[in-house]
Amino acid sequence: MRVSLRTKQVLGVTALVGAVVVGLSVHDLAAQARVRLEESDARGQLLARAIYQRAFAVIPDALDPYAALRDDGGVRAILESSIYSKGVTYAAIVDATGSVIAQYPPEQISSPMREAVPLLGDFVKQGAIAQLREIFFGDGRTFEVREDLKIGGVNAVTRIGVSTLLVRSELQKSLYPVLVTAGYLLIGATLGALLLSQWLLRPIHVLRSGLRRLERGEPAAALDLPQDEFGEMGQEIRAVSEKLLAGREATGPEAGLDSIVEHLADAVGIFGPNGDVLFANPALRALLAACKHEGKKPFDALVDRTHDTRESAEPVTLSLPSGESEGGTRDWLVTAHPVEGPDERLLGVMIVARDVGALGAVESTIKYSRKLAALGRLTSGVAHEVKNPLNAMTIHLELLKGKLMARARPGEGGEPALDHVAIIGNEIKRLDQVVQGFLKFMRPEDLRLQPVAVDGLLQEIAKVVEPDAAGNGVRVQVECPASVPDVHGDPGSLRQALLNLSINACQAMTHGGTLRLAARAASRRRVEIVVEDTGPGIKPTEMPRIFDLYFTTKNGGSGIGLSMVYRTVQMHDGDIEVQSTVGTGTTFRILLPQT
Numbered sequence: 259m260r261v262s263l264r265t266k267q268v269l270g271v272t273a274l275v276g277a278v279v280v281g282l283s284v285h286d287l288a289a290q291a292r293v294r295l296e297e298s299d300a301r302g303q304l305l306a307r308a309i310y311q312r313a314f315a316v317i318p319d320a321l322d323p324y325a326a327l328r329d330d331g332g333v334r335a336i337l338e339s340s341i342y343s344k345g346v347t348y349a350a351i352v353d354a355t356g357s358v359i360a361q362y363p364p365e366q367i368s369s370p371m372r373e374a375v376p377l378l379g380d381f382v383k384q385g386a387i388a389q390l391r392e393i394f395f396g397d398g399r400t401f402e403v404r405e406d407l408k409i410g411g412v413n414a415v416t417r418i419g420v421s422t423l424l425v426r427s428e429l430q431k432s433l434y435p436v437l438v439t440a441g442y443l444l445i446g447a448t449l450g451a452l453l454l455s456q457w458l459l460r461p462i463h464v465l466r467s468g469l470r471r472l473e474r475g476e477p478a479a480a481l482d483l484p485q486d487e488f489g490e491m492g493q494e495i496r497a498v499s500e501k502l503l504a505g506r507e508a509t510g511p512e513a514g515l516d517s518i519v520e521h522l523a524d525a526v527g528i529f530g531p532n533g534d535v536l537f538a539n540p541a542l543r544a545l546l547a548a549c550k551h552e553g554k555k556p557f558d559a560l561v562d563r564t565h566d567t568r569e570s571a572e573p574v575t576l577s578l579p580s581g582e583s584e585g586g587t588r589d590w591l592v593t594a595h596p597v598e599g600p601d602e603r604l605l606g607v608m609i610v611a612r613d614v615g616a617l618g619a620v621e622s623t624i625k626y627s628r629k630l631a632a633l634g635r636l637t638s639g640v641a642h643e644v645k646n647p648l649n650a651m652t653i654h655l656e657l658l659k660g661k662l663m664a665r666a667r668p669g670e671g672g673e674p675a676l677d678h679v680a681i682i683g684n685e686i687k688r689l690d691q692v693v694q695g696f697l698k699f700m701r702p703e704d705l706r707l708q709p710v711a712v713d714g715l716l717q718e719i720a721k722v723v724e725p726d727a728a729g730n731g732v733r734v735q736v737e738c739p740a741s742v743p744d745v746h747g748d749p750g751s752l753r754q755a756l757l758n759l760s761i762n763a764c765q766a767m768t769h770g771g772t773l774r775l776a777a778r779a780a781s782r783r784r785v786e787i788v789v790e791d792t793g794p795g796i797k798p799t800e801m802p803r804i805f806d807l808y809f810t811t812k813n814g815g816s817g818i819g820l821s822m823v824y825r826t827v828q829m830h831d832g833d834i835e836v837q838s839t840v841g842t843g844t845t846f847r848i849l850l851p852q853t
């Protein structure tokens with residue numbers, strides 16, 4: 259999520275003000291709490307002192323000082339008045355054993371009072387946070403103010419109970435105005451931060467609009483900015499914008515044309531009527547420099563002729579120095595055109611020279627391919643001629659075998675020469691296979707291109723391989739959505755190619771698996787056909803060789819299958835790729851053009 263600069267600024271200021279407000283509020287509350295606690299302590303002490311003075315008047319004359327204290331109306335009146343003191347919950351006089359002599363209110367105190375209640379004086383001395391925590395989050399503890407009452411034979415203590423609950427309720431009353439003030443402060447801070455950001459961020463918006471003008475290529479305008487760092491940035495943007503515009507004017511449309519001619523591979527130039535060079539692009543300059551080096555002026559004759567005839571001359575091929583360190587020449591196709599001014603005066607002759615050396619390279623490749631094709635036809639002719647003698651040799655070998663067997667006498671074992679005949683027979687068979695494969699591969703096939711329905715093709719392949727596949731425990735799966743378009747191909751060769759891939763896949767999955775034949779529409783108006791197996795995969799070392807003619811890893815394999823597939827795909831102007839992971843499977847992908 260992108261947080262804008264303005265949001266960050268407003269949040270920052272508000273958070274800062276909020277933290278200050280909370281700190282001040284807590285400080286204020288703590289001060290108030292301390293005052294309240296000190297007041298309660300003072301009130302307790304006042305009560306205790308009043309009781310002491312009354313007791314001082316009663317005890318000396320009494321026969322039973324304890325009974326006098328209990329029954330004295332003055333003492334009782336002081337105890338009862340405790341209820342009117344804020345924060346005080348009880349007042350009692352307790353003897354040394356904890357027995358209550360007199361108390362108010364009676365229901366608050368049970369005799370004896372042994373419970374050790376903490377002193378209010380100690381609580382008042384504690385830290386502000388501890389006090390606030392106790393008052394607001396504690397569950398109403400009682401503290402005591404205690405004064406010794408030792409007069410004559412009496413040994414007693416005055417105990418005044420003060421509850422934090424009463425302090426809390428008083429503080430809560432003053433909490434409300436604190437919260438309201440804090441709320442107002444926060445709202446005020448947010449509004450203030452908004453105004454501040456408006457004022458602070460305005461130069462950034464002005465700078466941004468200046469950059470947009472620069473982007474659109476509009477002339478630099480003075481930016482309305484304060485005289486600070488932002489003002490300096492504005493001046494820099496203006497300077498850059500002026501420089502850019504000046505550069506753009508210097509490289510106008512004509513400059514573009516110049517640069518095109520400068521970068522042409524063709525040598526282009528204009529020669530004056532007396533043969534001097536008026537303009538030459540770098541290619542022509544290099545060519546002229548190479549010619550000058552050899553003391554040649556190659557274009558003079560052409561320029562003179564065009565000057566006289568005032569007509570474009572026919573292209574001529576000139577052999578000119580190549581200008582390379584090892585010397586030599588290159589062929590250039592040169593044309594000359596007259597250049598006339600508005601008053602039909604001849605201004606000069608334009609020469610355009612094209613290096614045809616590169617074309618020569620293409621030509622030689624074509625010648626080479628033609629030679630290769632002729633060689634192919636020759637070799638397939640030779641192979642065909644080898645086939646006939648091989649057939650004759652097989653027949654005569656059979657005859658020889660028959661004769662040798664007839665000569666062998668019963669009971670003497672086989673004729674030893676028969677073994678040699680068998681070996682020769684096998685070798686001839688192997689030679690025949692090689693020749694057959696070669697002929698199949700070399701014989702030019704005429705493709706009969708037509709729309710081929712991919713689904714039908716895949717279903718047909720599946721039907722052919724299914725019986726063999728089932729024997730090996732291989733499941734055949736066809737996935738071809740109706741939306742897949744027809745391909746432009748020769749049905750017979752495509753069928754053969756896909757069959758070769760499917761048979762390879764089934765042969766690879768000796769322990770069962772899945773053969774998937776799938777198709778889908780691919781980019782650039784093509785159709786992708788996938789033949790995928792879950793076999794053992796192809797070893798990385800074998801991968802570069804699988805499309806080679808005669809490469810096989812199978813006993814009795816001829817190694818022709820994949821090379822035929824490759825050739826068929828190439829003849830269809832398609833592409834083939836293979837992905838294989840040892841132990842996982844192999845995927846062949848064929849891309850063919852749509853109709």
Ligand SMILES: Nc1ncnc2c1ncn2[C@@H]1O[C@H](COP(=O)(O)OP(=O)(O)OP(=O)(O)O)[C@@H](O)[C@H]1O
Nearest residue numbers: 762763766804810811812815816817818819820844
């Ligand atoms: N799906 C596959 N899984 C594993 N290896 C494969 C697969 N397809 C081809 N190969 C490997 O590529 C080699 C060449 O395959 P290719 O089809 O050209 O010849 P081949 O199957 O051996 O003989 P054939 O001429 O009878 O097809 C195979 O011998 C095999 O090692």
Ligand SMILES: [Mg+2]
Nearest residue numbers: 758762819820
């Ligand atoms: Mg094969």
